Amino acid sequence: MSKLFDSVRVGRYTLSNRLVMAPMTRSRAQADGTPGELAAEYYAQRASVGLIVTEGTQPSEDGQGYLTTPGIYSDAHVAGWKKVTSAVHARGGHLFIQLMHAGRMSHPDNTRHHRVGVAPSAIAPGTAMFTASGMQDIPVPRALTTEEIRQTVQDFRTAARRAVDAGADGVEIHGANAYLVQQFFAPSANTRTDVYGGSLENRARFALEVAAAIAGEIGADRTAIRLSPGTTLWGIDEGAQGPDLYRYLVAELDKLGLAWLHIAHQGNEALMTDIRKLWKGALIVNRAGRPREQIGADVATGLADLESYGQMVLANPDFVTRLQRNAAMNAADRNGFFGGAAQGYTDYPSLSEVASA
Template sequence: MTKTAPADTDLFDPVTIGAWRLANRIVMAPLTRCRVNNDGVPGPLQATYYAQRAGAGLIISEATNISWQGRGYAFTPGIFTGAQVAGWQRVTEAVHEKQGKILCQLWHVGRYSHPSLQPGGVLPVAPSAIAPEGDTFTEQGFRKVPTPRALETEEIPDLVEQYRHAAECARRAGFDGVEIHAANCYLLDQFIRDSTNRRTDRYGGSIENRTRLVLDVVEAVTSVWSDGSRVGIRLAPVTPNTGNTPLDSNVMATYGYLIEKLNPFHPAYLHFIEGATGQSRQVPSGVSLEKLRALFQGPYMANNGYTLEMAKAARRSGTAELICFGRPFLANPDLVERFKKGAALAEAPRETWYGGDERGYTDWPAMTSEA
């Protein structure tokens, strides 16, 4: 793992991470856009959208459902049916034609769902029957999230199989690899934290038990790709739950244990949300993200509120191998070139972030030579 960088930043230089030779160290973060039909099949619009942004060294797809059960928001894509695989094939081919690299982010929302989004109108599942506060986006608009159903112990191997199957589908769809979404208080994170996991079986209680599912998923997913060199994982140790559910009671011990257990799988990278996702970069007293990431023996991907100057500083200090940018990619499909040339950045209004058509999605112009 790179520990130092030249004084003059290498942010725009090619780099080898895992199994990939990347054109630069800038990563397009996963960005939910809610623009596919409810069959979860990406179409030509998504192929255009991702191809426009192929100048990133690496693209991480929008969070992609591993099953119908895993779905928590309307109009989000899946990667578990033949039609979805074919739809994503059009996307990956379009990105590869532009010499880009793209991963599929594997997603199960757990308790952040609604019966109208679940097969048969059943309750969403979670490690424990603890109700989150807040709403989720359904075909009928925003609906209050109900108290989920706690998974039975015998159901959990099927969850692992959902991840394995989704990873196999992603491989068939032509993705360059996958990212396991174990962040942002979704299903895997719900198992990790003692605030959302009150189980008394082998998947609850001790840190070893609460991290068991994540490690089982990592093992299953890496088996699809032969090793970990095409598999990344995303963690968000201090992103708060919606409402009053607290963080894990011992962030350093819990996530420190998990990160050390990830090392034998040799993941391509560890993707960290530094602070609260899309919000503050501050962390609670007693938590050191620097100490946590130092436990990981592979490349580190930094995310949350980075500017170009912050990214350059991270490379000069050697504190991150890859830097993730999210919202700047919404309105700047050629973000890397704009960064290189010091051009002004456009900003996407919030009303274009989720849902809709090509407006505010694929109609952002590239930088002109005059700019």
């Protein structure tokens, strides 16, 4: 595990350790998408990890899917995120804002514009979503026109610029977990017959165009992407060609010289090994539910350069210190995951607070 605490170069930055706070939706933004009042404290508390990747942040109005998620497309959003980035930097941390377009994973009741979601094709995910009035089925999305896809690429570009204007060290494109970018990959969500559908090269096109546009705007060394090969969330089925799509996609992304590739590993070890060979830059691996005794295993074997963690960092603002001291971890309060105020958000005690209590 000791290698986890070594510094590492990622993009244009040298990080103090190889531990990453994974992106986690917390649903505590203001109604207009500005980060909530406690967001700066929340992220700053966790600034001892080498890298923070924020909760998914919509790059446009149509990018929103869930209640009270933050945006990064207005002046108010920039001002709100400046408080967050300043607080993290004051504690020596690095923070990338994750750009997340929910695509068809959206409900009109969760957005200010009350429109149905947009997607590669007009195919509903076949699942329900939480809204202010309870769980509701997600309606059939509206298929994007070819011109609207191109505009969405520009929305990502503009959002990346605004993120940097807000003081973020860079952005991570959310290409995982059944949201818009991954919807283009999956034949179950993408039945297009234009240049964005059909062949695996066409289905990878949107992700590559977004990554290239952002890299051209803020620099490849401040641009990253997260993928979850093989996930079957919410109607996503990448089919038999799925592994080959990712081999092609990763090889093409590698040509851009991005800051890192972040893999939410779904268990296909052969594909993971191929990705490691294809990707020459920094590789972050996230394994959901990784037990405490396996922390550091992927860095130790060379499969990963960094490892990301969600709930353990959420519940332990001093996650790094607890690992170094082999100390017990706080348990995550699931009741405080989404929405609310300080409880389950900024009130988890550090070791020093426990000792002085």
